[in-house]
Amino acid sequence: GENVEQHPSTLSVQEGDSAVIKCTYSDSASNYFPWYKQELGKRPQLIIDIRSNVGEKKDQRIAVTLNKTAKHFSLHITETQPEDSAVYFCAASKWTGYSTLTFGKGTMLLVSP
Amino acid sequence: DADVTQTPRNRITKTGKRIMLECSQTKGHDRMYWYRQDPGLGLRLIYYSFDVKDINKGEISDGYSVSRQAQAKFSLSLESAIPNQTALYFCATSDGLAGGSEQFFGPGTRLTVL
Numbered sequence: 001g002e003n004v005e006q007h008p009s010t011l012s013v014q015e016g017d018s019a020v021i022k023c024t025y026s027d028s029a030s031n032y033f034p035w036y037k038q039e040l041g042k043r044p045q046l047i048i049d050i051r052s053n054v055g056e057k058k059d060q061r062i063a064v065t066l067n068k069t070a071k072h073f074s075l076h077i078t079e080t081q082p083e084d085s086a087v088y089f090c091a092a093s094k095w096t097g098y099s100t101l102t103f104g105k106g107t108m109l110l111v112s113p
Numbered sequence: 114d115a116d117v118t119q120t121p122r123n124r125i126t127k128t129g130k131r132i133m134l135e136c137s138q139t140k141g142h143d144r145m146y147w148y149r150q151d152p153g154l155g156l157r158l159i160y161y162s163f164d165v166k167d168i169n170k171g172e173i174s175d176g177y178s179v180s181r182q183a184q185a186k187f188s189l190s191l192e193s194a195i196p197n198q199t200a201l202y203f204c205a206t207s208d209g210l211a212g213g214s215e216q217f218f219g220p221g222t223r224l225t226v227l
Contacts, residue, residue, distance in 0.1 A: 001172075006155075009153070031213070032213030034213065034215070034216075042220075043203065043218040043219060043220050043221060044156065044203070044218050045218070046215045046216070049213060049215070051213060089155060089156060093213060095213050097209065098163065100146070100158055100161055100171070101158075101216065102158075103155045103156040103157075104155055105153060105154055105155035106153075106155050
């Protein structure tokens with residue numbers, strides 16, 4: 001089955017800095033890669049996703065890049081703010097209509113004022 | 114607003130007890146999932162259901178069972194709870210659109226097995 005590795009497990013940055021979280025996946029047939037944000041005591045929520053026919057996607061201060069050859073995708077957050085502090089999960093699935101998401105183990109991002 | 118709800122939100126029980134966690138959704142989604150979250154281990158899939166008559170085991174189904182009572186309801190049971198089932202449990206739903214679709218999570222149930 002699919003295996004998703006996520007690094008780093010924790011990341012501390014100063015407010016205004018950029019943050020990058022990286023994930024690798026094992027199944028070359030995977031073609032859907034979402035990122036979820038989980039604030040302390042809250043439920044995970046989708047913040048951005050990318051499909052394999054796209055190399056990069058941006059939404060304001062967040063962006064995701066995908067390298068299908070290397071089986072690698074990354075989340076980039078620019079101009080970080082304290083409210084970006086949360087656990088971020090990457091995930092992958094091969095969309096056959098009957099597949100499920102495999103999540104990475106998460107990255108705890110701490111943004112210090 | 115359409116939502117995913119879970120009951121109970123917190124539960125403390127003893128080893129050997131039978132426990133049921135319930136999930137309801139008003140999103141009209143066909144697909145429902147149960148995940149377990151442990152610190153440092155991410156979200157692991159326990160069971161999933163793509164429609165009312167469909168039940169599938171996930172990555173860590175041993176010690177768990179599920180029931181899909183209706184499109185809107187999906188219950189998770191621990192037949193004989195053990196301490197290493199202490200965790201945060203999430204229910205999630207999604208539609209079945211091809212190409213990948215967002216999963217919507219419930220608020221979670223924190224289960225402690227003593």
